[in-house]
Amino acid sequence: MADHAAHVPGLAHHFVSMEQQKEAGTIGMWLFLLTEVMFFGGLFLAYTIYRAKYPDGFLQGSHLLSVPLGGLNTVVLIVSSLTMAMAVYYSQLGERKKLLGFLTLTLILGTVFLVVKYFEYAEKFHHNLFPAYWTYNPAADHPPTQYHGHVQVFLWIYFMMTGLHALHMIIGIALLLVIMFLAHRGKFTKEYNSPVEIFGLYWHFVDIVWIFLFPLLYLTGYHVGGGH
Amino acid sequence: MAEHTSEHHIVPLKYYFGVFALLMVFTALTVWVAQFDLPGLWNIIVALTVACIKATAVVLIFMHVKWSSKLTQVIIIAGLFWLAILLIMTMADYLVRGGWGVLGVQPN
Amino acid sequence: MANEMGHSEEPQKNYLNASHTVKSWLLTLDHKRIGLLYLFSISIFFAIGGIYASLIRLELITPQGDLMSAETYNRVFTMHGVMMIFFFLIPSIPATLGNFLLPLMLGAKDVAFPRLNLLSWYVFMVGAILMLITIMSGGVDTGWTFYPPYSSIYSNTQVTLAGVSIFITGFSSILTGLNFMVTIHTMRAPGLTWFRLPLFVWAHYATSLIQVLGTPVIAITVLALGFERTLQIGIFDPKLGGDPVLFQHMFWFYSHPAVYIMIIPSMGVISELIANMTRKKVFGYHFVAFSSLAIAVFGFLVWGHHMFTSSQSMYAGMVFSLITYAVAIPSAIKTFNWTATIFKGSVSYDTPMIYALAFIGLFTIGGMTGLFLAALGLDIHLHDTYFVVAHFHYVMVGGAIIGYLGGLHFWWPKITGRMYPEIWGRISAAIIFLGFNLTFFPQFIVGYLGMPRRYHAYVPEYQVWHVLSSAGASLLAIGFIMPVAYLAWSLKYGEKAGDNPWMAAGLEWETSSPPPTENFTYQPVIDHDAYEFEHVKEIKEAAAKEAALQTA
Numbered sequence: 001m002a003d004h005a006a007h008v009p010g011l012a013h014h015f016v017s018m019e020q021q022k023e024a025g026t027i028g029m030w031l032f033l034l035t036e037v038m039f040f041g042g043l044f045l046a047y048t049i050y051r052a053k054y055p056d057g058f059l060q061g062s063h064l065l066s067v068p069l070g071g072l073n074t075v076v077l078i079v080s081s082l083t084m085a086m087a088v089y090y091s092q093l094g095e096r097k098k099l100l101g102f103l104t105l106t107l108i109l110g111t112v113f114l115v116v117k118y119f120e121y122a123e124k125f126h127h128n129l130f131p132a133y134w135t136y137n138p139a140a141d142h143p144p145t146q147y148h149g150h151v152q153v154f155l156w157i158y159f160m161m162t163g164l165h166a167l168h169m170i171i172g173i174a175l176l177l178v179i180m181f182l183a184h185r186g187k188f189t190k191e192y193n194s195p196v197e198i199f200g201l202y203w204h205f206v207d208i209v210w211i212f213l214f215p216l217l218y219l220t221g222y223h224v225g226g227g228h
Numbered sequence: 229m230a231e232h233t234s235e236h237h238i239v240p241l242k243y244y245f246g247v248f249a250l251l252m253v254f255t256a257l258t259v260w261v262a263q264f265d266l267p268g269l270w271n272i273i274v275a276l277t278v279a280c281i282k283a284t285a286v287v288l289i290f291m292h293v294k295w296s297s298k299l300t301q302v303i304i305i306a307g308l309f310w311l312a313i314l315l316i317m318t319m320a321d322y323l324v325r326g327g328w329g330v331l332g333v334q335p336n
Numbered sequence: 337m338a339n340e341m342g343h344s345e346e347p348q349k350n351y352l353n354a355s356h357t358v359k360s361w362l363l364t365l366d367h368k369r370i371g372l373l374y375l376f377s378i379s380i381f382f383a384i385g386g387i388y389a390s391l392i393r394l395e396l397i398t399p400q401g402d403l404m405s406a407e408t409y410n411r412v413f414t415m416h417g418v419m420m421i422f423f424f425l426i427p428s429i430p431a432t433l434g435n436f437l438l439p440l441m442l443g444a445k446d447v448a449f450p451r452l453n454l455l456s457w458y459v460f461m462v463g464a465i466l467m468l469i470t471i472m473s474g475g476v477d478t479g480w481t482f483y484p485p486y487s488s489i490y491s492n493t494q495v496t497l498a499g500v501s502i503f504i505t506g507f508s509s510i511l512t513g514l515n516f517m518v519t520i521h522t523m524r525a526p527g528l529t530w531f532r533l534p535l536f537v538w539a540h541y542a543t544s545l546i547q548v549l550g551t552p553v554i555a556i557t558v559l560a561l562g563f564e565r566t567l568q569i570g571i572f573d574p575k576l577g578g579d580p581v582l583f584q585h586m587f588w589f590y591s592h593p594a595v596y597i598m599i600i601p602s603m604g605v606i607s608e609l610i611a612n613m614t615r616k617k618v619f620g621y622h623f624v625a626f627s628s629l630a631i632a633v634f635g636f637l638v639w640g641h642h643m644f645t646s647s648q649s650m651y652a653g654m655v656f657s658l659i660t661y662a663v664a665i666p667s668a669i670k671t672f673n674w675t676a677t678i679f680k681g682s683v684s685y686d687t688p689m690i691y692a693l694a695f696i697g698l699f700t701i702g703g704m705t706g707l708f709l710a711a712l713g714l715d716i717h718l719h720d721t722y723f724v725v726a727h728f729h730y731v732m733v734g735g736a737i738i739g740y741l742g743g744l745h746f747w748w749p750k751i752t753g754r755m756y757p758e759i760w761g762r763i764s765a766a767i768i769f770l771g772f773n774l775t776f777f778p779q780f781i782v783g784y785l786g787m788p789r790r791y792h793a794y795v796p797e798y799q800v801w802h803v804l805s806s807a808g809a810s811l812l813a814i815g816f817i818m819p820v821a822y823l824a825w826s827l828k829y830g831e832k833a834g835d836n837p838w839m840a841a842g843l844e845w846e847t848s849s850p851p852p853t854e855n856f857t858y859q860p861v862i863d864h865d866a867y868e869f870e871h872v873k874e875i876k877e878a879a880a881k882e883a884a885l886q887t888a
Contacts, residue, residue: 014446015523023297024448024522030300031514034307035552041311042556042586046571048315049322049582057577067259074255082248085239085290092238153577156569160560197292204290208283215275219262223271299521310549313636318585321640321652 010192022194029198033205036168040209043161047216050153057150061158062221064129064151066120070218073116074210080109081207088200094190096183103180103196106203110173117166121159129155158217165213168206175199237295247289254278350753350850365450366853371436372751373457374427379820381423381464384471386813388416393775393809396802401793409792410477411493417480418498422505423464425736426594429601430512430547431460433743434540436751438516440844440851441534443525443860448518456511463505470494470501479790481587484572484580488564496565499558506551506558509597513547516540525843527862534842534866535611535624539604542628546593546600546635554590557583581646588639596635599699599731600628602739603670606695609742610674612840613689614681615875617867620673627666634663644715653712660710667703671696686838687761691742694769698734702727705780720790722783729776741768741819748823749833753850756830760822768815774808839874841867 008018015021051058087102124130179199182188188196258278262271288294293301351368354360361369391412395403404412435453439446447453470476476498478487487495520541524533560571561583570576572583611618618624640648640656674696683689705727709715718724749755782801787794794802836845847856864871 014444014450020522024518026296027299027303027521028449028514028518030303031517031548034303034310035510035514035548037307037311038314038549039552039556041314042553042560044311045315045318045586046560046582048319049579050577052319052322054577067262071255071259075252078248078251078255081251081286081290082244085244086241089238089241089244150577152570156563156567156571160563201291204286208286211282211286212276212279215258215262215279219258219275220271222259222262223265306549310636314553314589317637317640317652317655318582318589320655321581321585321649324649324651325647 009189010187018191025194025198026201029201033201036205036209040161040164043157043164044212047157047161050157051220054150054153057152058154059221059224061151061154062217062219063224064124064155065158065218065221067218067222069116069120070214073113074214076109076113076116077207077210080106080113081204083109084200084203088193088197091183091188091193091196092190094188094193096186096188099188099196100180100183103176103183107173107176107180110169110176114166114169114173117162124155124159130159161213161217165206165209168209172203172206175202237292239289239292239295243289247285250285251282254282348848349852350848351853352753352850354853363454365446365454367435367439367447367450367453368751368851368853370453370457371432371434374431374435374460377457377461377464378424378427378432381419382816385416385419385424386816388412388419389809390813392416393806395792396794397799397806399794399796399799399802404792406792407477410479410790411475413790414477414479415471415475418467418476418502420732421480421594421598422502423467425598425732426509427460427512428598428736428740429605429743430516430540430543430597431456431508433605433740433747434516434543434601435512437747437844438519438537438540439523440847440855441537441842442519442523443528443843443856443862444519444523445854445856447515448523449515452511453515456508456515459511460505460508463501463503463508466497466501466504470498473497481591482558482561482583483587484561484564484583485574488561488572489568496562499562499565503555503558503562506555509547510551513544513551516544517548520544525860525862531622531625532862532865533625535607535618535621535628536604538625539600539607539628542632543597543600543604545629545632546597550590550593550597550636553586554594557586557590560586581643581648584643584646584648585639588642589636592639592642593632593635595728595731596631598736599739600631602695602736602743603628603667605739605743605746606674606692607670608840608842609688609692609746610677610681611867612746612838612842613686613692614678614683615839615869616677616681617865617869618673619676620669621866623669624673627669630666631663634659634666638663641710641715644712645719650712657710657712661707664703664707664710667699671700671703685762687756687758687765688742688746690762690765690769691738691745694765695735695738695742698730698738698769698772702730702732702734705730718783720788722779722787722789724783725789726776726779726783729779733776734772738768738772741765744819744823746838747844748826749837750844750849750851752827752830753833753848754826754830755833755837756819756826757822760818764815764818764822767811767818771808771811771813771815775805775812776808778802778804778808836872836874839869839872839878841869841872846873 011018011021015024083102083105087099087106090098090102121130176199179196182195258275261274261278265271266274287304293304351366361373364370364373391404392409395401395409395412401409435447473494476482476491476493476495478491478493478495482495482499520533520537563569564571564573564578568576570578572578572580574580607618607624638656638660640652641660644653644657674692705723709718709724709727745756745761778801782798782805783789785798785801787798787801833849835848837849838845843860843862844851846860869875
C-alpha cells in the first residue's frame, strides 16, 4: 500500500490526497481563527462592560485618538486585503511574477500600518497617556495616566486591543515573508498553492479585527467637538 | 471519507474589486456618520452594523466562504455563537447589577 | 508476536524499535511516540502535585497549623492545584491516549498536523519548566484561581511568571484540540462514517471543541492579569475603575469548560472499556455520542455557578443554576447507558473493568454532589468548604484519573506489546478505590459541618474526619505508586501481548502490538458499526475453533 513511486510534490506522506491535505489545512486555519475570535473576544467583553459603565470616559478617551490616522490605517488594511486576495488569485493561476508582486504590495501596506501605529503610540507616550512608569515623560502637559480617571480605562483598552492587533500584524508579516520566500523559490503551482490561500485567511482575519477596532476605538469620540 | 469541498473554484477578479469598493464606501460612510451625535445608542448601532457588513463582505468574498464547504461555514457560525455567549451572558450579570450603564437597572 | 516455532525471535519492526536514538524520540513526528513523551512528562508532574497533596494531608492531621505557616500552606495548596489541573489533568487522556489512539481508531497514518503535534509537546514543556521555576522561586499563594485583587496587587509571589507559564501551556492544549478536530473531520478511513466511530473518538472531538473555544479566553485573562500586576492598569482594580468580578467571569468562562476537558475523555475511555469488557455494543450509542457534544456545549453556559457568592447578580445566578442542572442530564444519560450495556453482557473482571465500574460509582457520587452545589441556596452554605473539595476530587480523581488508569491498563498491551501483571493490577485498583473513598468521603462530611477550604488550621471537632482523610491519602498514594512499579516492570518482563489480547473491537486492535510506525500495513476500510464483535478476527477464530471441537 505504501506506494512511494508516485510522489506528488507538496503532498505530505500521511495524507492520501492533495484534496485531503488542502481541506485539512483550510479547516485547521479556520479553527485557529476561531481561537483568535475568542482570544480577542475577551478584550471586546472588557470594552463592552467598561464602555457601558463609563460612557463619558470612553467619549473623551476616544477623542484623544486621531481619526485621520486611524482612517488611513483602515484604508491601508483594506487595500492590503485586496492585494492579498489578488495574490491568492494569481497563485491559483500559477503566475509566479504577479503572485510575488501582490505579496510584495501586501507586505508594504502591512508595514505602513505598523509605521503609522508606531507614530500614534509614540505620541501617546509623549503625552503620558500610556500607563507605565518607564515611559513617563516629565516634560509633558499631562500628569501620569492614573490621574485621568475613567479615561484611563479607555486608554488601557485601546493599548491592549491595538497592541495585540499590532502583534498579530507583526506575526502576519513574518509569515508573509516566509510565503514570499517560498513563492520566489517557485514552490507554488496551479496544483499546489494552498499555503498562500491559507495564509490569506489569517491576513484577512487580522483586517477584520481592525474593521471592528476602528469604529469602536476611534469613532466613538469623533463627534465630540463636532467631528475633528 | 473527506468532506466535500468546492475549492477548485477560482473567484473572478471582479468580485474582489466589488468588495473593495464596498469596503471603501462603507468606511467613508461610517466616518461621516460618526461626526454627528446621534440620540441614544444609534451611534454604536450604526457603527457596528457597518462593521458587520464590511466583515461579512471580507469573509464571504476575500476569504472565499461563499464557495467553501459547509464545515467552514459551521465553524464560522460556531465562533460567532461562542463569542455571543461570552458577551451576552456576562453582560446579563452586569446589566442587572445596577449602576452599570444606560441599559441596565439603575441603583436607587 | 511470539514465535511458536522456537526460533530465535526477530522482533517485528514497530514504532518503538524503528529507531533508538534520543534525537529520533525528541524530533519524532509519530503521534504514538509523542503520546509517550506526554505520558512520561505528565507522570512527573503528577508526582509533584502528589507531593504537594501529601504535604496538605500531613498538615491537616492536626487542628493546629503546626507543620507550616499559613503563608506556606497557601503556596502548597496553590501549587497542588496548578500542577494537577494544568500539567496533569488537562493534558492527561487527550495528549497520551488520545494522541496514541486517535489515528489508529480512524484508520489513518497520523494526525493531520504531525509537526504541530510535536510542537504542542515542546510548548507544554516550556510552560512546565516555567512553572517549575515558579515553584523553585517559592511558588504562588493565590490559589489556582488567581483572583485579583490579591493576585494583582497584594501577593508577593511569582504570579506573573506563573501567568506566563499558563499562557504558554494553553497553546499546547489549543494545538492538540485543533489537530484532533481536523484529523477526525478529514482523515477517517473509507467507510468510517461519523456514527461508526468509537465513542472514544466522539469524546475527544467534544473535548477538542472545548479546548479550541475555551482556552483562548483563559489566555487573554491571564495576559490581562499580568498587565494589571506589572503596569497597574486598573482592569480589575476598583480604585482605578475596574471590576475584580470581571476576572472571575473571564476566568471561569474557561475554567468551567476545562473541567469537562478533564472528564469527557475519561468518559470516552469508559465507553470503550465497558463495551469491550462486557463484549456488548454500548447501549444507546447515538445518545452517548451526542451527550459528549451536549456536555461540551452546555458546559460553556454554566460558569457563574462558581460565582454565586461573588456579588454576581441573583438573576444571573438563577440562570446559571438552572443550566447547571441541565448539564447534568447528558452525564446521567451516559451513566445509565453504561449500566444498561453491562446488563446481560459477558462481564470480565480484569483490571480495566474494575476501573470502569469504580468510575461509574465514583462519578455518580461526584456528579450528584455537584447538583447539591448547583442549588443556589445550598451553595451559600457549601461554597468554599470542603464539600466542594470533596465534590471535585470525586469527579477529577474518582472520575478522570480512574478512567485514565483504566485506559492505560486496557491499551498497555497495544502501546508496549506487553501485558501488565493482572494480579497487581487488581490489587492496586482495589487499594486506589479504598484509599480514594477513605480520603475524600470524610471531606463531604467535614465540609458540610463547616470546614472551610484552603485553611490549614481548624476547630478540634473536625479532627476525626481529617485523620480519616489523611489515612486514606496514604493508602491512595501507595495505590498510585504501585502501577508505576509494575507497569515499568512489565516493559521488560511482562508477558508478550498479541495483536488483540482482549479480543476487543476497534481498528487499533487490528494491527500489531506495538503497531508499526505507519499504523497499518494496509488501507483499512470499514463496513460495520463500532463494537460489532462478530467482526473481531480473534472472536471469529475462537468461535470457529469451538464449532470445530463440537463437531469433532
